[in-house]
Amino acid sequence: MGLLTGKRALVVGVANDRSIAAGIAGAMRREGAELAFTYQNDRLRERVEKIADGLGSKVTIPCEVSSDKEIQGAFASLKKHWRSLDILVHSVAYAPREQLDGDYLQGVTREGFLMAHDVSSYSFSALGEAARPMMQGRDAAMLTLTYIGAVKAMPNYNVMGVAKASLEASVRYMASSLGPEGIRVNAISAGPVRTLAASGIKGLRGFLNHVEQVSPLRRNVTIEEIGNVAAFLCSDYAAAVTGEITYVDCGYNSVG
Template sequence: NTLLQGKNIVIMGVANHRSIAWGIAQSLHNAGANLIFTYQGERLRENVAALTEKLGVESLLVNCDVTKDEDVEAAFAVIKEKVGVIHGLAHCIAFAKTEELEGEYVNTSREGYALAQDISAFSLVAVARAARPLMTEGGSIVTLTYLGGERVIQNYNVMGVAKAALDASVRYLANDLGKENIRINAISAGPIRTLAAKGIRNFNSVLKEIEEKAPLRRTIDQSEVGDTALFLFSNLSRGITGEILHVDAGYSIMG
């Protein structure tokens, strides 16, 4: 398809072939988008380079650790210099210390709380601010959230609270950026086995519960999130902003 022909879209958060960001990259690539990838520190550059090679096109790869203001600034300066205008940004980044993702939320440490908020929620604000001046033809920003931000999910703890902040940020950012025809939405993905999911205790039983209780009686995969992101980056979704769209086989409607 050609839904994204001529569109420059930045993808942040590819760590390996299982990353949801990589599922998004494949959907957008198949729709004709020109992709720019950011990676967290030189340690991940090789991974991302090996993956993007498979797309069969030259992709711009840019270092960006979102905890560093200077990285965010420098990354978007390079993107501006190399591609000029951007039309989309996929924010697929989150982090919490493993020890905060088990036991009682009440035991969350000050540093653990601040770190999860910084990387998983504030980073969206930082990158939206940096991307805004490059979105001179309007734009679409997509982030990834999880049901644990709306209700209590065992062990999700500090990350659930970070996702709640991320969801609220989507709404405030939508109001700020809408006047420039920049839309911003979140995809609330059902659980998928990725590197980030490894940190969650009892992840297997989370997946099993979805297979039993979700209306579609199955879990979802990266390609389904990718195709929803494609919709959100395309003109088909032009009337949608500030929204949290669940791609979870229907699980969130169940009591």
């Protein structure tokens, strides 16, 4: 029996097979979970359907997370397939590319700031509230993805770091809202991974090289390893863990 046998997971944030969400979905499937996926737009639809199919899922639903209407529609569609939900994975972030380069204050704009916070932080709260009725009283779990740029100023990460700080605070407030209903809320703070979203950050190669040189494990993390920790955090083995940010970064955050 797997860690997640009998559980149903909705995975938000697969763009391709290098996405962290794809690593998480793979680990959750291996551990016995039944999966459903959302995709951001029609451009990503086929790719997400193919990945879902490879993981035994026929449930793929559109969801642009900056739209309340799309979020409501996504859960209305999900309810046609499943009456209940045990796991929500939120693996979504966006900021305009020009905001992720150079001096924070010189680059940040009201529009970029709002967009980064809307898509990368608020969407977790919005999806959490939409998922809530399907998850009550089930030892359910919500999980999001963050980065050390939330707690340390990292080169070029800029407004995304500010949005991740807001996301990490949301984890604690959501855990407090949902704990009495038997729903846990956690985040994984992942080390850098070469994905579509990360390629928007200037100097990604430098981040990867630096982690390889100074992290205790002298290497970078893989999406499979992030997936394994995600599966654990959403399993009943982590039944007493909520409101936590867990670093999965080969120990990088622990060194000075």
